[in-house]
Amino acid sequence: MTRWAGGFSVAAMAAITVTAFFPTAASAVPSSLASQAGGTAVNLKLTEKIRHGLADAFWKQYYREYHPAVSRNKVDGPKNVYYGKIKGAGAGKDVYWAVGFIGVKGNPISYQDGPHVWRKRSHGSWSYRGDTGGCxxxxxxxxxxIWRLPSCD
Structure with missing residues (x-):
């Protein structure tokens, strides 16, 4: 088991980070908050199909490049996901965003940092935007x- 200087395992630190950064699930944010945000931001319910699409994007666009021997079924997550959209100027102009934690089974280092960000324009495919390092x-x-999450800038 990999240990950090503080004596916590990588998995324990990931759990602490998830709890500290994401105290509630995205679905717990009342939809009334979305309308208070000027009608441009909308909180959405995450489905398993979307979660699978996010994991696919992470693996295809990032992880596979650095670890080609690792199969897609090792991807764990994303978990604790916030999912929503910014309404566009017309039909087909919405931009979807997701923020959550993801890692790869058997690679404890893959669980550190986060959260990770994904974006999808209208009916396109998910784009993995990277690990934020908390920002x-x-x-x-x-x-x-509307998600009640802090920005770093």
Whole structure:
């Protein structure tokens, strides 16, 4: 088991980070908060199909490049996901965002840092935007506001 200087395992630190950064699930944010954000940010319910799409994007666009021998079924998550959209100017102009934690079974280092960010334009595919290291500056402020998450800038 890998230990950090503080004596916590990587998995324990990931659990502490998840609990500290994401105290509630995205579905717990009342939809009334979305309307208070000017109608441009909308909190959405995460489905297993979307979760699977996020994991696919993480693996195909990032992890597989550095670890080609690791199969897609080793991807764990994403978990503790916030999911929403910014309404566009017209039909087909919405931009979807997701923020959550993801790792790869058998690779404890893959669970450190986070949260990770994904984006999808309208009906396109999910794009893995990267690990934030705790700074959510990549995510629109309107979504952070309805999710009650801090930005770092």
């Amino acid at each position: 959510l500056a990549k995510v629109p402020r309107a979504l952070l506001k």
